[in-house]
Amino acid sequence: MPFKSTILPNTSSPFSSLKADHLALRVPDFDVAQTWLCEKLDFRVLHQWPLGDLKLAYLAPAVDDNFLIELIGGDLDFPKQKHDDLGASLNEGGSHHICFAVKNLKETLEELKSRGVTIIAEPFLVEDINRQLAFFTDPWNNLYELSQEV
Template structure:
C-alpha cells in the first residue's frame, strides 16, 4: 500500500513560507562526531563556529544543499540512553531518528557497513509506506534511517 496523495498545499496560510532547514544534533565530542559524519556519510562542513563553551557546525550530505545537520558539541549532563535494539528505542519520547532517502537501501547499508558504521536494523519492508528501511547509528547511539521507495 502506498502513502496516499498529499492534501493540497495551503499557500494562503500566513505560515506558508515555513520549510525544513536543519536538525540540531547534540553530541558529547564535537570533533569526533564531525569527523564521523565526514568519514562515514561523506558529509561536508558548510560552516563551523563557537558558541560559549560549545562548538557548532552546519553539515550537509554529499550532494544535497537542502537539508543540514547542526552539530552541537560539548559536555553533556545527560547522556543519550543506549538501547539493545530498534524496538527498545521506540519506547523513549522525543526525537527518534534522522531519515535519509536513498536509491538503494541494501547497497547503501553495504557501503556504510564497510566503513565500520554500526547496523541497528537490517533491511525490512514497511508495506504501509511502500519502503525498504534499515537503521544505523553513530558511536553516540543517534539513529539514522535509510529509506528506499519500492
C-alpha cells in the same frame, strides 16, 4: 519522498513559508563527531563557529545543501541512551531518528558496514508507505533511518 495525497497544499496558511532547514545534533565531542559524519557518511562541513564553550557547525550530505545537520559539541550532562534494538528505542519520547532517502538501500548498507557503522535494524518492508527501511546508529547513540521507495 512523495506520497499520493488528495489534500492540496494550504497556500493560504500563515505558515506557508515553513520548510525543513536543519536538525540540531548534540554530541559530547565535537571534533570526533564531525570526523565521524564526514568519514562515515561523506558529509561536508559548510560552516563552523563557537558559542561560549560549545563548538557548532553546519554539515550537509555529499550532494544535498537543502537539509543540514547543525552539529553542537561540548560536555553533556545527560547522554542519549544506547539502543541495540529498534523496537526498544520506540519507548522513548522526543526526537527518535533522522531519515535519509537512498536510491539503493542494499548498496548503502554494504558501504556503511565496510566503514564500521553499527546497523541496528536490517532492511524491512513497510507496505503501508511502500518503503524498505533500515536503521543504524552513531557512536553517541543517535539513530538514523535509511528509506528506499519500492
